[in-house]
Amino acid sequence: MxxxxxxxxxxxxxxxxxxxxxxxxxxxxxxxxxxxxxxxxxxxxxxxxxxxxxxxxxxxxxxxxxxDLECETGVAVHLALGMPANERMDWLVEKATELGVASIQPLLAERSVLRLAGERAEKKQAHWQAVAVAACEQCGRNRVPVVHPVQPLVAWVAAQGKPGFVLSLREGTQALARAAASLGEVTLLSGPEGGLAPAEEDAALARGWQAVHLGPRVLRAETAPLAALAVLTLAA
Incomplete structure (x- = not known):
C-alpha cells in the first residue's frame, strides 16, 4: 500500500x-x-x-x-555534517533517514566544497527536507527528521550548550560505540571531504566535545556518518 x-x-x-x-x-x-x-x-x-x-x-x-506503529530507534542521533559536494549530500540525507537519524544539521566548514548561503541555501534545505520525507515514505518511518538551515560550522559549535562527539582521525581517541554506550541521545559532528580543519576540531574539543573514531580505516565524508549511525542505532 x-x-x-x-x-x-x-x-x-x-x-x-x-x-x-x-x-x-x-x-x-x-x-x-x-x-x-x-x-x-x-x-x-x-x-x-x-x-x-x-x-x-x-x-x-x-x-x-x-x-499506533513506530519503528524509531532507541537512540536519538542528531547528525551535524560538514556538507559533502553535489549528489553525495542528497544520498547522505536519504540513507541517514533510513538509518533513523533524529535531525540533520548541514554545516559550512573550512574544507567544504559545497558553499551555500542566502536563497540558494534555503532552496537546498527545502530540497533535503523533501528527500528526508521521501525516504520516510519508503522505509516505513512515521517521524520525519528535521533538516536544519545551513550554518557556519564554528559558529554552530560555539552556540551548542551541550557538547557531543566529533569523528576524528587523531591518535588516542575512543571508539564511538564505547564512548556513547547507554546514551539515549547523541549529537555527532562529522567533517566534509578532507575532514575538519585542525582549528575547527580544536574549537570543538575546547568546548568539551569528545573525539571518537570508527576504526582503523579512513572513511569518506558520506560514509563515516552513516557508519556511525549504524553503530549507534541498529543495535539499539
Missing part, C-alpha cells in the same frame, strides 16, 4: 485534499476512487485513508483508522 506524508495534522474521519506532490504520486500510480493508501503526519503512527475523488489536479481522501 502506498505511504504518503501529509504536512497537516490528520484525524480519523477528516476529508482533505492531498498536497500537490502527494497528489501527483497518487496520479502516477493510477489509483482510483475507493483505493486505499497510508498517510502519516510526523506526529506518530499512521492512518489508513480511502481515495474519494480524483481530479486533474486535486485528490481528496477520507482519513480512516489510526495505527
Amino acid at each position: 502506498p505511504r504518503l506524508y501529509c504536512g497537516e495534522p490528520l484525524a480519523t474521519g477528516a476529508v482533505l485534499a492531498l498536497a500537490a506532490g502527494a497528489a501527483r504520486h497518487v496520479q502516477v500510480l493510477r489509483l482510483q476512487p475507493g483505493d486505499t493508501i497510508t498517510l502519516f503526519d510526523g506526529r506518530g503512527g499512521e492512518y489508513d485513508a480511502r481515495i474519494e475523488h480524483m481530479g486533474r489536479t486535486e485528490v481528496r481522501v477520507q482519513v480512516a483508522a489510526h495505527r
Whole structure:
C-alpha cells in the first residue's frame, strides 16, 4: 500500500485534499476512487485513508483508522555534517533517514566544497527536507527528521550548550560505540571531504566535545556518518 506524508495534522474521519506532490504520486500510480493508501503526519503512527475523488489536479481522501506503529530507534542521533559536494549530500540525507537519524544539521566548514548561503541555501534545505520525507515514505518511518538551515560550522559549535562527539582521525581517541554506550541521545559532528580543519576540531574539543573514531580505516565524508549511525542505532 502506498505511504504518503501529509504536512497537516490528520484525524480519523477528516476529508482533505492531498498536497500537490502527494497528489501527483497518487496520479502516477493510477489509483482510483475507493483505493486505499497510508498517510502519516510526523506526529506518530499512521492512518489508513480511502481515495474519494480524483481530479486533474486535486485528490481528496477520507482519513480512516489510526495505527499506533513506530519503528524509531532507541537512540536519538542528531547528525551535524560538514556538507559533502553535489549528489553525495542528497544520498547522505536519504540513507541517514533510513538509518533513523533524529535531525540533520548541514554545516559550512573550512574544507567544504559545497558553499551555500542566502536563497540558494534555503532552496537546498527545502530540497533535503523533501528527500528526508521521501525516504520516510519508503522505509516505513512515521517521524520525519528535521533538516536544519545551513550554518557556519564554528559558529554552530560555539552556540551548542551541550557538547557531543566529533569523528576524528587523531591518535588516542575512543571508539564511538564505547564512548556513547547507554546514551539515549547523541549529537555527532562529522567533517566534509578532507575532514575538519585542525582549528575547527580544536574549537570543538575546547568546548568539551569528545573525539571518537570508527576504526582503523579512513572513511569518506558520506560514509563515516552513516557508519556511525549504524553503530549507534541498529543495535539499539
